[in-house]
Amino acid sequence: MRLLFVGDVVGRAGRQILVDRLPGLVSDHRLDFVVVNGENSAGGFGITEEICRDFLDAGADAVTLGNHAFDQREALVFIARQDRLIRPVNFPPGTPGRGAGMFIARNGARVLVVNVMGRVYMDALDDPFRAVEREVEASPLGEQCDAILVDVHAEATSEKQAMGYFLDGRASLVVGTHTHVPTSDHRILPAGTGYMSDAGMTGDYDSVLGMDKDEPLHRFLTKVPSQRFTPALGAATLSGVAVELDDVTGLATAIAPLRIGGVLEETIPRFWMG
Amino acid sequence: MRLLFVGDVVGRAGRQILVDRLPGLVSDHRLDFVVVNGENSAGGFGITEEICRDFLDAGADAVTLGNHAFDQREALVFIARQDRLIRPVNFPPGTPGRGAGMFIARNGARVLVVNVMGRVYMDALDDPFRAVEREVEASPLGEQCDAILVDVHAEATSEKQAMGYFLDGRASLVVGTHTHVPTSDHRILPAGTGYMSDAGMTGDYDSVLGMDKDEPLHRFLTKVPSQRFTPALGAATLSGVAVELDDVTGLATAIAPLRIGGVLEETIPRFWMG
Amino acid sequence: MRLLFVGDVVGRAGRQILVDRLPGLVSDHRLDFVVVNGENSAGGFGITEEICRDFLDAGADAVTLGNHAFDQREALVFIARQDRLIRPVNFPPGTPGRGAGMFIARNGARVLVVNVMGRVYMDALDDPFRAVEREVEASPLGEQCDAILVDVHAEATSEKQAMGYFLDGRASLVVGTHTHVPTSDHRILPAGTGYMSDAGMTGDYDSVLGMDKDEPLHRFLTKVPSQRFTPALGAATLSGVAVELDDVTGLATAIAPLRIGGVLEETIPRFWMG
Amino acid sequence: MRLLFVGDVVGRAGRQILVDRLPGLVSDHRLDFVVVNGENSAGGFGITEEICRDFLDAGADAVTLGNHAFDQREALVFIARQDRLIRPVNFPPGTPGRGAGMFIARNGARVLVVNVMGRVYMDALDDPFRAVEREVEASPLGEQCDAILVDVHAEATSEKQAMGYFLDGRASLVVGTHTHVPTSDHRILPAGTGYMSDAGMTGDYDSVLGMDKDEPLHRFLTKVPSQRFTPALGAATLSGVAVELDDVTGLATAIAPLRIGGVLEETIPRFWMG
Ligand SMILES: [Fe+2]
Ligand SMILES: [Fe+2]
Ligand SMILES: [Fe+2]
Ligand SMILES: [Fe+2]
Ligand SMILES: [Fe+2]
Ligand SMILES: [Fe+2]
Ligand SMILES: [Fe+2]
Numbered sequence A, B, C, D: 001m002r003l004l005f006v007g008d009v010v011g012r013a014g015r016q017i018l019v020d021r022l023p024g025l026v027s028d029h030r031l032d033f034v035v036v037n038g039e040n041s042a043g044g045f046g047i048t049e050e051i052c053r054d055f056l057d058a059g060a061d062a063v064t065l066g067n068h069a070f071d072q073r074e075a076l077v078f079i080a081r082q083d084r085l086i087r088p089v090n091f092p093p094g095t096p097g098r099g100a101g102m103f104i105a106r107n108g109a110r111v112l113v114v115n116v117m118g119r120v121y122m123d124a125l126d127d128p129f130r131a132v133e134r135e136v137e138a139s140p141l142g143e144q145c146d147a148i149l150v151d152v153h154a155e156a157t158s159e160k161q162a163m164g165y166f167l168d169g170r171a172s173l174v175v176g177t178h179t180h181v182p183t184s185d186h187r188i189l190p191a192g193t194g195y196m197s198d199a200g201m202t203g204d205y206d207s208v209l210g211m212d213k214d215e216p217l218h219r220f221l222t223k224v225p226s227q228r229f230t231p232a233l234g235a236a237t238l239s240g241v242a243v244e245l246d247d248v249t250g251l252a253t254a255i256a257p258l259r260i261g262g263v264l265e266e267t268i269p270r271f272w273m274g
């Protein structure tokens, strides 16, 4: 089974490359399931119903979020009717939407997608470890489902790594988001879970976090805002991570990053080329 | 001109692979200058004079530090006599040691090494941007020196990226440290500066930040310490970044990560293979 | 009904004045119930069984804690057998001890004591608002109990104030701890809950947070530790807040600070003088 | 010599009581010099030229600021022509306005006013200790000036206390702002400096930090904004601290809080009543 996870799509440049390239990736490489983090897709802040629709139309099977989940207030409403939009599971009880969802992949497999937010250097939510564990224990891998993908939206690498080991052998893929920079520590953990600290963002890397670099630099230097942050509009990179799963165990047999376009070095999973 | 930067060496496993492999790398690939971040080399916390000596003997031309600079209190003393040990330049005035140093590379080039600490999600020091600028303006690239390497020890990718663009065209390499995870956003910025958000750590990646994973996981789950943190002792990865510099301008002409050993995917700069 | 809450006891100087003065206060002013925050009583860090015993012997009916709860590791053990020692209720499930306890006051009233930790600028625990609400809803004021005292151990005044209004009409007293400085915003909230943002510490105020001021000042100036923190040993202030409760509703009818000894201006609740 | 410092004025309610009551206080009690913190005076966020003018007309001799200094962008402009508006001295070099100013009091005394921002739990600026020391050393108390007032705009009580001791004997008054809650630790430090950890805010205390309490409470409970923060408009408290200074040394001979109006317990310095 073949999964692709795509990191935080930022603004128009990010949306463009996602919508342009994802359909071809899905068909060319027979991707069974695709998850896209969309928390920055609407001008860098949140997501709209239209954008979410576009991502699903382009081939995403689920869209995850993060600390920017509800920056566009319409998301508080349409998430109720959009089952494929998943917000962090450890938001307070009563938060609109769901933190986990079970979906059927193109190969018929049952895939559990969980989104969770870390707490180190972030606004505090409830315990991400226990929140994810509840979901994973409710639908154990290899029993109630055939694949489990966990998007850990967090700042600190320590918390992401701890989550990886916490879920090792119980999830197919634990992948970080939020720092907007891809890491190269993708690997299969000892008990079979695919892991990568951050999938990177999908947007223009000639920027600060995908946003035009002038204003962030201005703020670092002067400590006073000059204008709003706006997404950078140069050539974008589609950035993510691919895993191959064992059809029986749901554990990872191969993992590799995907980076297409823009200013980063391109890379395509070798196991897609077979 | 050929530079290598090696990220945070963690504990015995990290020291071992560094000392084992660095001499061969220097001779096999004719490295002109090597900088190693040593802030976690002594049991994960700080550096001793003996360890610093070992790194220099193994081929390091300078050793940089970070928030753990003075965890071993002897560093407050021996840094005064060890010119090649560089601590963050934006520590308060009066801090023992230097935040920048000029050294002669094996090819005769003058190399300025600067270490600076970010402030986002870290204990606040003085403005890292102005602190680095003072050093860089005092010895402009292509005039007073032939290469400038800046180790940005910081948590937030935004601050590292902003520093990269701030110094673009004025430094040879701006490389981040501190997150202990290598990023794959190495590239040459528009005005010629080599950049990578984090060089990764040199240590055992089957761990949390290079430390045995039991105690970090215990603390995330229980919020109560159980024992001290100790370095993980499995197979280590030597992780860093290599740049080729133009001998006239001191700007980067090529950049690539280096990862040898351990559980990460190995990679050697293609331009070393010529 | 007459309640006294005493803020964070720091080190020997704080313990001394508490043990010296509390018995007289209890008898002279016919205090029905006394709660003492003891998170810094053992050398500034945590609490031992012996110290806890001393506080109870001196007249405390319950001892609350905070982020330093388990700095003395013996507390992880003896808290299991010491019902009157209450740690933050929003620690993870499985943490030794209890986050709330019901006790019988000297006047026969049933008093619920809850300790909770804030999350703003503190290590993140689970939602303090819902955690407290669960306890308060399980034993509603005026029904299952005659008084409810909530110790909100938190850094940010915003979070403490929000907790006060959240519980207004549902608790007898919401009092903050942790900043180690008494506030003068004690008042009865609109629906009848006594409130004070911080009870202050019980210790030597000629200090930084009750600790000898040399080392804290050294660290602010140099960013490098020089030695351990040790409690200041000068004349201590016993600092707290007193409330009078309506015997039927359990709501506050009067509130006033208490400060005795040391370098702060003394004040005794006027309503104790009747 | 008689000084009054008034804490963060929040919104219309705060402005109203300040403008209503300050003229009478100045004339009734022969105040020689008055400083008002105005960082939240314009709808809770920053200050306008008109409001600043109103405060000066009402009897303020200087207006200090804080992290909200430039929330109203016009302040970046008019601060250049308004000598009596003082922003934190440790903002980056090049920031419009001044961080310290020398003014002549009604009794002819020369008063140095310094505003500085702490760094613990706040956006990092340069070292507040050295920044203040530069100002104080340039105009030593009892030599180049007759009184020195330092407004330490900071979150952590530890940093404020450390600043108090750092300046003890070198300033007339070190008073904290920013937490919006008055502390009752006003005292004269061993070497003669008046000190109080926080002057409290001038505004409606039936609120969260002076803002209508619904939205802050909503955000604590749901982690999602519902609307903008708006100042609470109920009866306000004018909150501050008064010091009497020795005319020769400029050190404090008496210190007491001032609280008038609103829901807090009123208090007027006894030494004003002579
Ligand atoms: Fe993001
Ligand atoms: Fe994010
Ligand atoms: Fe490190
Ligand atoms: Fe570090
Ligand atoms: Fe405390
Ligand atoms: Fe505390
Ligand atoms: Fe304020």
Ligand SMILES: [Fe+2]
Pocket: D039, D066, D067, D068, D153, D177, D178
């Ligand atoms: Fe403020």
